[in-house]
Amino acid sequence: MANNDAGEGVVMQVMKHYCQVETCEANLDGAKKYHKRHKVCQVHAKAPIVLLAGLKQRFCQQCSKFHELSEFDGTKKSCRLRLDGHNKRRRKTPLPIELEDNQCRLINGEARPHMDMTLSSRNTIYTADISG
Structure with a gap:
């Protein structure tokens, strides 16, 4: 006290x-x-x-x-419930892919290492020839 x-x-x-x-x-x-x-x-x-x-x-x-x-x-x-929310925050969204004349264009500048990549003339878009 x-x-x-x-x-x-x-x-x-x-x-x-x-x-x-x-x-x-x-x-x-x-x-x-x-x-x-x-x-x-x-x-x-x-x-x-x-x-x-x-x-x-x-x-x-x-x-x-x-x-x-x-x-x-x-x-x-x-x-x-909490683990599902945690996993959703960590999961990456899939990259949008456009197919055009036997070419695969990855939109977000992400390139797959097994493909032969060349820089396109438009912004930073990568293209790859996927024709056998």
């Missing part, structure tokens, strides 16, 4: 952090901020199955929340 100038007592409350998993009594006071913030110990953050609220669940690395096992594919650590 610390005293201020007026002589009144000031009480400092210390917050204790514990893992939210049933039967886990891991004190998170010395744990990383991530584990404190999400109220999960390192063991249960990586566990394939955890009992929480009477349900078998797993901690999702993308959401930082527990989900039922049915929301995961196999032994993946991210739920299907």
